[in-house]
Amino acid sequence: MIDRRILQVVKGGNYILGPECKAFESELAAYFGVKHAVLSSSWTAAVHLLHIAQNLKSGDEILVPSLTAFPSIEPMIHVGAKPIYCDIDDTYTIDLADAAKRITKKTVGILPVHLYGRPVNVDGLLKLAKDHGLWIIEDCAQSHGAKWKGHRLGSFGDHAAISFYPSKNLTVYGDGGAILTNDPEIARQVTMLRNHGRKDKYLHEKIGFNLRFNEIQAAVGREQLKVLDELNAGRRRAAQWYRRELAGTKGVVLPPADSAETESVYHMFVIRLDNHDVRESLARHLKEQGIETGVHYPVPNHLQPAIEDQFGKQPALPKTEDYVKRILSLPMFPSLTEAQVVAVSNAIKGFFSRK
């Protein structure tokens, strides 16, 4: 089906920002429950444009968890704002009590990350933002389709952004991303900025960029969006098998189960071990058996050399710094079979029984 759609677009001769992009934007907006989706060439590009449209000023402070992909903080730095790193709680998402302590007169917004496909505490987040007059941009790069109280993430903040990077839950055969918003003026600005600030073909209202999206990838995305819930169900099924197989394994802390409010989409299934040495030797043991694992992320952003270079040494974040030494991402993808999960789990249990 996807092959046919790609061929159709190629034959149509329309390659960028055409009818496929328009339709994909409408379908994304409907899926996420917002008024507007605006495509761009990546999450990073889309959020850069969004921050410009928000008119962020030099010195504005934005609360953000340190445990996230580095791109979560790049766009804000490019527009002169300052990331204020917050610790995490046991869900690996932003610790809202810690975030509250870091609010100053310069704080303008908060960029929570629904990390690993697990929703942050949305009620707590909304209250914190409201109490302090902060805007929210939800980083939904890893959480397409995840829900809080039955509603999809991406519709709770002032704005949100999604990524289609090839490992994500929703993909487009390449890079891509979009902002989600209910604000028509923000959508209009981002739409202009991604295309050289064009108001129409020969009129430029803004100094913009070329951060457009293309028709072939939009056609792929439209097909992938139709099966996203099904793919997420595959991830959720695999997570349940891991839970069943690894329950009670001494030395392995499983990811927190969903609460009454959350429906996670398991972009990753991350376990936590006793210490760094155990993590490293377990990863080696699994690799010897042909099982690839990962660490997301071994170096939190507040400790990245680029950040220390630009902003100096950042305050310590005890839980983040502890957990990054101990977390391990197990194989997780929608078509993971029960037999594969059992095999990975047996390899983990074998490691601990041999110790």
Ligand SMILES: Cc1ncc(COP(=O)(O)O)c(C=O)c1O
């Ligand atoms: C949490 C998070 N935020 C932002 C990004 C950036 O997305 P992109 O690669 O589309 O710019 C990613 C993906 O790398 C991510 O995982």
